[in-house]
Amino acid sequence: MPYGLLAPEIAVTSLGLVVLGVGLLSRPRPHPAVRVLAVSGLALVLCWVALTFTRQASFFGGVYQVDSFASFFRLLFLSAALLVLLMSGRYAARFGPRLAEWYAFLLFATAGMMVMAGSGDLIALYVGLELMTVSFYVLSGYLLADARSAEAGLKYLVLGALSSAVMLFGMSLVFATARSTVFTAIAAAVAAPAPSPPALLAGIALLAAGFAFKVAAVPFHMWAPDIYQGAPTPVTAYLAVASKAAAFAALLRVFLAALPGQLPDWQPVVALLAAVTIVAGNLIALAQTDVKRLLAYSSIAQAGYLLVGLSAANPYGLRGVLFYAMLYVFANVGAFAVLTLVEVDTGGTGLDSFNGLGQRAPMLAMVMTVCLLSLAGIPPLAGFAGKFYLFAGAVQAGYLWLAFVGLLMSMVSVYYYLSVAKAMYIGPAERTAPVTVPSPARLCLWVCLAATLAIGIYPGPLSALAQVSALLP
Amino acid sequence: MTLTLHDATFALLALLTLGAALGVVLARNIVHSAFLLVLTFLGVAGLFLTLDAGFLGLVQVLVYGGAISVLVVFAVMLLMSEQAGQTNPPGASRFTRWAGGVGAVALALALGAAVCTTAWEPGSGPRPEAVAELARLMLGDYVVPFEAAAVLLLLAVVGAIILAKGEDGR
Amino acid sequence: MIGISHYLLVATALFAIGAFGVVAKRNAIAILMSIELMLNAVNINFVAIDRYLAPGGALGQLFAVFVIAVAAAEVSVGLALVISIYRQRRSVNLDDFNLLKW
Numbered sequence: 001m002p003y004g005l006l007a008p009e010i011a012v013t014s015l016g017l018v019v020l021g022v023g024l025l026s027r028p029r030p031h032p033a034v035r036v037l038a039v040s041g042l043a044l045v046l047c048w049v050a051l052t053f054t055r056q057a058s059f060f061g062g063v064y065q066v067d068s069f070a071s072f073f074r075l076l077f078l079s080a081a082l083l084v085l086l087m088s089g090r091y092a093a094r095f096g097p098r099l100a101e102w103y104a105f106l107l108f109a110t111a112g113m114m115v116m117a118g119s120g121d122l123i124a125l126y127v128g129l130e131l132m133t134v135s136f137y138v139l140s141g142y143l144l145a146d147a148r149s150a151e152a153g154l155k156y157l158v159l160g161a162l163s164s165a166v167m168l169f170g171m172s173l174v175f176a177t178a179r180s181t182v183f184t185a186i187a188a189a190v191a192a193p194a195p196s197p198p199a200l201l202a203g204i205a206l207l208a209a210g211f212a213f214k215v216a217a218v219p220f221h222m223w224a225p226d227i228y229q230g231a232p233t234p235v236t237a238y239l240a241v242a243s244k245a246a247a248f249a250a251l252l253r254v255f256l257a258a259l260p261g262q263l264p265d266w267q268p269v270v271a272l273l274a275a276v277t278i279v280a281g282n283l284i285a286l287a288q289t290d291v292k293r294l295l296a297y298s299s300i301a302q303a304g305y306l307l308v309g310l311s312a313a314n315p316y317g318l319r320g321v322l323f324y325a326m327l328y329v330f331a332n333v334g335a336f337a338v339l340t341l342v343e344v345d346t347g348g349t350g351l352d353s354f355n356g357l358g359q360r361a362p363m364l365a366m367v368m369t370v371c372l373l374s375l376a377g378i379p380p381l382a383g384f385a386g387k388f389y390l391f392a393g394a395v396q397a398g399y400l401w402l403a404f405v406g407l408l409m410s411m412v413s414v415y416y417y418l419s420v421a422k423a424m425y426i427g428p429a430e431r432t433a434p435v436t437v438p439s440p441a442r443l444c445l446w447v448c449l450a451a452t453l454a455i456g457i458y459p460g461p462l463s464a465l466a467q468v469s470a471l472l473p
Numbered sequence: 474m475t476l477t478l479h480d481a482t483f484a485l486l487a488l489l490t491l492g493a494a495l496g497v498v499l500a501r502n503i504v505h506s507a508f509l510l511v512l513t514f515l516g517v518a519g520l521f522l523t524l525d526a527g528f529l530g531l532v533q534v535l536v537y538g539g540a541i542s543v544l545v546v547f548a549v550m551l552l553m554s555e556q557a558g559q560t561n562p563p564g565a566s567r568f569t570r571w572a573g574g575v576g577a578v579a580l581a582l583a584l585g586a587a588v589c590t591t592a593w594e595p596g597s598g599p600r601p602e603a604v605a606e607l608a609r610l611m612l613g614d615y616v617v618p619f620e621a622a623a624v625l626l627l628l629a630v631v632g633a634i635i636l637a638k639g640e641d642g643r
Numbered sequence: 644m645i646g647i648s649h650y651l652l653v654a655t656a657l658f659a660i661g662a663f664g665v666v667a668k669r670n671a672i673a674i675l676m677s678i679e680l681m682l683n684a685v686n687i688n689f690v691a692i693d694r695y696l697a698p699g700g701a702l703g704q705l706f707a708v709f710v711i712a713v714a715a716a717e718v719s720v721g722l723a724l725v726i727s728i729y730r731q732r733r734s735v736n737l738d739d740f741n742l743l744k745w
Binding site: 615 | 645663668
Binding site for chain 1: 584587616617625628629636639
């Protein structure tokens, strides 16, 4: 077997261990080289994955898969990690002597996500998932002096462990009916045309509920906004973008690779979940006055749009999920990068912190506006193309009402996204000093801006990439 | 004759486990909860033994009955300074208590019905020696999750130390 | 005669008891204990399925070993978070944590 294809996972894990070691050796303050090491290492792995994208292999009797689906998500996680590392420099100074470990946890979480996307087996999926979430429990509670951060960490742990338990019980019932944990074997065992046994249906229901917790779909979203608001802002960015994408990768693997025969059983449930999530996420976001919390509800709504693609379960919709997940990385990290810089500058994340940003830092205000409009799905930005694929898939699958709900709520979302723009451009400016933007953060902003514009104007290449990578039932 | 012995053992262990588990969630003193939790863990270990899973039973006693329980009891002792009788109160709102109770019963009935109405066909095949088979799987086909679990344990240790030590800890 | 469904029913009951504890308790440590009950229920399932339905291998026991390892990691991080929050709030009751509102 070409074990070289496992190099990205091994490299990211080793990088995390090295960073941990360097942090131990350079006491009391971690050496600045730690960040350079993490960033350059991730960039190298990203290049490696891009260069070996076409090489595929199935490992260990199907337990681990390196296919284009896994590689697509590896690209996504690595880009997100890289952008978050670039933009978090000034903010991360708050972690003081614990900085090196912070980078290490981010890297371990990334490794966990890669294992999730590559898993071809319930056990591998579960352990990858836990590697990611346990890292995030620690990362969410990392601001030790801030009570809200510890609260976010504890709430995330309770919610995460509960959803894992629910998901595991579902997995055990699926294992009981299929007598295997490998996805291909499960699909073969439960593909019989007879109606699915009740235990399998119960297992699927519990799995769906567990995943709904993980992607923060309504009504399983309780505490998700608390976690997003309390966690350190770069962690929130990574949580909203990469952890959500990883949960979707695992969800797609389980439902499309292991349970395609039960499509009629789960499709309507997912469609309903998508609709409720889109409506509730957008409506509650309308009432928010804190930008961090607003982005939290917005990311709940975005998970709803992604669920639309899964409920369509056709090539158009599933390509849309991958396409949208990728563009969502750039739009959302861009918005969170601006938020992080504003928070470092003003000390707050409320809407009033953004007052007058248009004059103080025109570049930040422009990136924020473009990213938010992309999230709202305004043409010609990337979000428009992504929503087009998702809703077209839903229409093709006969879920016209779902596409309608999505369109309507996208229009509603323009209102709250523009409320941020309003504060930036016509809000009363109390401060006038320009915001300092360090050059790594500037690079991150430019990348997010360029990608959001480029994917929107010329969606062809990413769309083609998503098409070859999409997993089909 | 051995069959009935197995049945009786199962019934006793099931009663012990479920009774102790109920005690964990109903007790108003967190110390009682903690000790009943240990009893539940031991009951589950006993159930593993009735399933011919001796190795797993031992792991259960060592990790759950030993390590996790000690950790929990330690945290309880460290954090409880109030009157012991009120350390583990039920949720403040009557609504969540009732909703939780009704929801849990409904969940148990729904899952129980699903289990009972499914026709389970006993599997067949030679039973391999469990420990050898586990070792073969862990270091063979399941080496990726095995390594991931190793990293997970490391990061949990580092993370727990960082979080518990606090801001000014040196 | 005792068979697979009896074990699955015991596990279901244990799972529901744990779920009740998570919803109805407010002491964070008690909630962590309840989650452990749920994970133990899952492990009973895996081992029983392994014994009765898939006796040709040890996949169920393998899954249970991983669940135990992960649970240990989760508990240690969870209790560390409880200690971290207790240091600032002098309370471990989740109801008292309302800095963050809906």
